[in-house]
Amino acid sequence: MPDFAAPIARLIDELKRLPGIGQKTAQRLAFHLLRVTPEEALALADAIRDAKEKIRECSVCNNLTDTDPCLYCSSPTRNRKTICVVEEPHNILAVEKTRQYSGLYHVLGGALSPLQGVGPEQLKIKSLIERLKGGALEEIIICTNPTAEGEATAVYLSKLIKPLGVRVTRIGVGIPVGSDLEYADEVTMLKALEGRRDL
Amino acid sequence: MPDFAAPIARLIDELKRLPGIGQKTAQRLAFHLLRVTPEEALALADAIRDAKEKIRECSVCNNLTDTDPCLYCSSPTRNRKTICVVEEPHNILAVEKTRQYSGLYHVLGGALSPLQGVGPEQLKIKSLIERLKGGALEEIIICTNPTAEGEATAVYLSKLIKPLGVRVTRIGVGIPVGSDLEYADEVTMLKALEGRRDL
Numbered sequence: 001m002p003d004f005a006a007p008i009a010r011l012i013d014e015l016k017r018l019p020g021i022g023q024k025t026a027q028r029l030a031f032h033l034l035r036v037t038p039e040e041a042l043a044l045a046d047a048i049r050d051a052k053e054k055i056r057e058c059s060v061c062n063n064l065t066d067t068d069p070c071l072y073c074s075s076p077t078r079n080r081k082t083i084c085v086v087e088e089p090h091n092i093l094a095v096e097k098t099r100q101y102s103g104l105y106h107v108l109g110g111a112l113s114p115l116q117g118v119g120p121e122q123l124k125i126k127s128l129i130e131r132l133k134g135g136a137l138e139e140i141i142i143c144t145n146p147t148a149e150g151e152a153t154a155v156y157l158s159k160l161i162k163p164l165g166v167r168v169t170r171i172g173v174g175i176p177v178g179s180d181l182e183y184a185d186e187v188t189m190l191k192a193l194e195g196r197r198d199l
Numbered sequence: 200m201p202d203f204a205a206p207i208a209r210l211i212d213e214l215k216r217l218p219g220i221g222q223k224t225a226q227r228l229a230f231h232l233l234r235v236t237p238e239e240a241l242a243l244a245d246a247i248r249d250a251k252e253k254i255r256e257c258s259v260c261n262n263l264t265d266t267d268p269c270l271y272c273s274s275p276t277r278n279r280k281t282i283c284v285v286e287e288p289h290n291i292l293a294v295e296k297t298r299q300y301s302g303l304y305h306v307l308g309g310a311l312s313p314l315q316g317v318g319p320e321q322l323k324i325k326s327l328i329e330r331l332k333g334g335a336l337e338e339i340i341i342c343t344n345p346t347a348e349g350e351a352t353a354v355y356l357s358k359l360i361k362p363l364g365v366r367v368t369r370i371g372v373g374i375p376v377g378s379d380l381e382y383a384d385e386v387t388m389l390k391a392l393e394g395r396r397d398l
Contacts, residue, residue, distance in 0.1 A: 003295070005265040007250040014246040017239065019231050025219070030250070031289045032218050034263055038251050040216065045247040047213040048232055051206040052240045055233055064233055066204040090230045096202070 008034070060131070062107040062124045064089040072105055079103045081138040085128065085157065087111050087145060095143060103141075106131065111149035112156055118149075120156065128157075132164050139167045146173045146191075207233070259330070261306040261323045263288040271304050278302045280337040284327065284356065286310050286344060294342060302340075305330065310348035311355055317348075319355065327356075331363050338366045345372045345390070 004012065008030060015026035033041045057063070058070035061083075065071065072078055072092075082103030084095055087110055095101050108123040131137070140161055144150035158168045174192035175184050184192070203211065207229060214225035232240045256262070257269035264270065271277055271291075281302030283294055286309055294300050307322045330336070339360055343349035357367045373391035374383050383391070 003270055004292075005254060005263065005270070007246070007253045007265050008263060011246040011250040014243040017243070018228050020224070020227070027289060027292070028219070029217050031263075031287070033247055034250060034254055034288075041247055041251045044213040044216070045244040045251075047206070047210040048240055048244040048247075051210040051229070051233060052237050052244075054206045055204060064204065064207060064230075066206050071202055071204070088230070089233075090226060093203075093226070 057107075060127075061105045062089075062109060062127070063092060063105055077102070080136060082141065083128070083131065083137060083139075084141045084143050086143045087150065087153075091143065091145075103139075108144070108153065111144050111147070111153040113149045113152075123153070125157070125160070129160065129164075132161060132166055137166050139169060142168065142170050146171075256306075260304050261288075261308060261326070262291060262304055276301070279335060281340065282327075282330065282336060282338075283340045283342050285342045286349065286352075290342065290344075302338075307343070307352065310343050310346070310352040312348045312351075322352070324356070324359070328359065328363075331360060331365055336365050338368060341367065341369050345370075 011030045011033065012023070012026045015021055015029050016023060018026075021029070033044070054066045055064050056066070056068060058065045058068055058073055060069045060073040063070045063072065067074065079102045082101075083106050084092075084101060084103055085106045085108060086092055086095070087108055089107050092105050092107070095105075106124070106128045108125065108128075110118055110123055112118055112120065112123070132140070140157070142154040142157055144153045154170050158170070161168050172195055173188070174195050175181060175188065181189070210229045210232065211222070211225045214220055214228050215222060217225075220228070232243070253265045254263050255265070255267060257264045257267055257272055259268045259272040262269045262271065266273065278301045281300075282305050283291075283300060283302055284305045284307060285291055285294070286307055288306050291304050291306070294304075305323070305327050307324065307327075309317055309322055311317055311319065311322065331339070339356070341353040341356055343352045353369050357369075360367050371394055372387070373394050374380060374387065380388070
């Protein structure tokens with residue numbers, strides 16, 4: 001690669017480590033950062049540093065947070081009888097956006113994937129079971145992704161939790177709202193048929 | 200937007216300022232940075248800070264550089280009889296990649312665009328003319344983009360420089376190598392016809 005000054009080359013290399021950012025995009029972002037005012041560019045550097053320093057996992061639900069417990073776990077208005085189990089912290093956003101769920105969360109930190117060496121010990125399952133033992137819980141909504149790994153995790157958790165006398169539910173799988181049957185793959189279509197309900 | 204912890208929200212906001220990065224991509228990048236080790240995330244923050252601190256414009260050609268003059272202007276092996284005029288520092292890379300150009304560069308810092316308030320005074324044209332006055336120069340290759348602004352800049356520069364007795368050339372415009380005539384727009388096709396050469 002022809003010659004960038006060393007600090008530019010280093011910046012491009014670091015930007016390239018970000019997911020979905022290739023050589024060309026990294027170059028574009030680097031030259032953008034070099035073009036803007038120092039304040040603007042350093043605001044990004046500071047935001048990264050600040051986030052890495054202040055953000056920790058919630059000791060209760062493993063959500064990423066700057067307070068411990070996190071805002072959901074410490075909120076007096078949330079319904080403490082339901083826990084929604086998700087794979088990653090950003091999945092919470094997808095649920096919150098519905099504005100219809102007011103319960104608590106539990107972040108597993110991934111999904112079971114034996115091929116990638118992710119077994120139950122690698123996920124935050126033990127702490128979930130501990131939370132159930134308090135006794136006040138009525139329902140666990142398993143909100144892992146509808147992928148092979150997410151489904152396997154859902155089945156595993158359900159077998160583990162049901163004997164404890166807590167209701168375990170799984171989010172619905174089917175054709176997305178506003179979509180066209182024509183574009184549905186056969187597995188989604190099959191799941192939609194299986195998940196049919198009386199009208 | 201539902202609630203991210205403040206440092207996460209700030210990080211997402213800063214990432215969203217980057218060109219081509221929207222809300223979803225910014226979220227994905229932010230959570231990636233929160234997931235990786237502190238060393239990896241801070242390497243990016245440091246690279247931004249380092250680049251902003253060390254990178255300056257070359258006092259001769261306005262290329263972005265950590266040494267002044269830049270590596271092209273200070274190189275003893277470059278041909279000092281030719282200057283390639285580009286709009287932005289990263290355009291130099293496109294020329295260098297050909298490995299066939301060994302002359303010097305001059306970065307204008309944009310192209311003439313009266314509608315956006317960019318006139319000759321906003322571009323580094325004065326310093327280009329100063330460089331010509333040394334007398335050793337034989338050719339100026341105008342390598343601005345083949346857009347309305349880039350063409351206007353090329354015509355403007357050519358009128359300014361030709362009276363000084365220096366040869367002024369413009370890069371060829373036409374169908375890209377490996378492309379198909381079917382996909383050429385009519386203006387490019389017209390330029391390709393105008394730029395035809397004897398075989």
